[in-house]
Amino acid sequence: MLLTTMGVVIGERTYSENDKFIDVFTKDYGIIEITVKGGRKLTSKNSASTALFAYSKFCVSNRGDRYYLNSSEIQYSFYNLRLDIKKLALASYFAELLKYTVLSYDSDESYEIILKLFLNTLYYLEKNTHNIMLLKSIFEFRLLSEIGLIPNLIGCSICNVYSHPKMYFDIQAGKLYCGDCFLNNDGYNIVAVNESTLSALRHISLADLNILFNIKVSDRLLAELNKITDKYVIIHINRKFKTLDYFESIS
Numbered sequence: 030m031l032l033t034t035m036g037v038v039i040g041e042r043t044y045s046e047n048d049k050f051i052d053v054f055t056k057d058y059g060i061i062e063i064t065v066k067g068g069r070k071l072t073s074k075n076s077a078s079t080a081l082f083a084y085s086k087f088c089v090s091n092r093g094d095r096y097y098l099n100s101s102e103i104q105y106s107f108y109n110l111r112l113d114i115k116k117l118a119l120a121s122y123f124a125e126l127l128k129y130t131v132l133s134y135d136s137d138e139s140y141e142i143i144l145k146l147f148l149n150t151l152y153y154l155e156k157n158t159h160n161i162m163l164l165k166s167i168f169e170f171r172l173l174s175e176i177g178l179i180p181n182l183i184g185c186s187i188c189n190v191y192s193h194p195k196m197y198f199d200i201q202a203g204k205l206y207c208g209d210c211f212l213n214n215d216g217y218n219i220v221a222v223n224e225s226t227l228s229a230l231r232h233i234s235l236a237d238l239n240i241l242f243n244i245k246v247s248d249r250l251l252a253e254l255n256k257i258t259d260k261y262v263i264i265h266i267n268r269k270f271k272t273l274d275y276f277e278s279i280s
């Protein structure tokens with residue numbers, strides 16, 4: 030059976046002298062592994078469209094649970110990402126996080142939206158329009174929100190109040206408490222969030238993708254945001270990522 034879909038290459042492995050496997054995050058089928066015959070030859074007509082982070086149209090034949098590349102057509106290469114070691118490291122971490130979260134997530138309704146989130150993040154990363162650490166917080170927190178780990182940031186989980194001079198975010202439970210309802214007893218994963226941090230978290234988890242990246246943050250707010258989203262990933266994903274360790278070692 031022949032299938033055609035749009036997707037971005039998030040991993041590649043050598044398979045023989047001339048051939049390679051690529052992991053492609055596709056709009057229609059989630060993450061699939063495609064065998065690219067002759068894909069390692071410099072003369073391969075598919076070399077640009079099957080390179081790491083290439084966004085391409087893929088036509089594949091499907092035999093059993095294996096996919097074989099028939100033809101591909103590049104749409105956007107993100108080539109410049111591969112020239113900057115820090116950006117490459119961060120993009121590789123995003124790809125590893127995707128592989129882990131999307132594979133274990135079996136509804137296809139969100140593939141398209143998650144693919145758009147990933148492509149937009151890579152685009153802004155390549156174009157230097159945003160602080161690289163802001164892109165990290167946006168991608169992590171929104172991805173987790175999209176795969177069913179969205180926290181309830183609408184209001185205090187007890188009295189529903191939307192804003193309060195003192196608000197607390199329970200990172201583990203994904204809940205807010207206002208200063209009147211919060212009981213300071215089991216506060217290990219609970220952080221106080223000021224109004225601007227809370228509004229940034231609300232924006233990242235809930236805003237339409239078309240305006241998601243229209244966000245400006247001060248250095249101080251960014252540091253707060255990074256602390257919270259780092260912890261959110263650690264608690265809810267509960268896994269070490271080699272690519273993240275590497276990114277942190279060069280940051």
Ligand SMILES: [Zn+2]
Nearest residue numbers: 185188207210
């Ligand atoms: Zn309350």
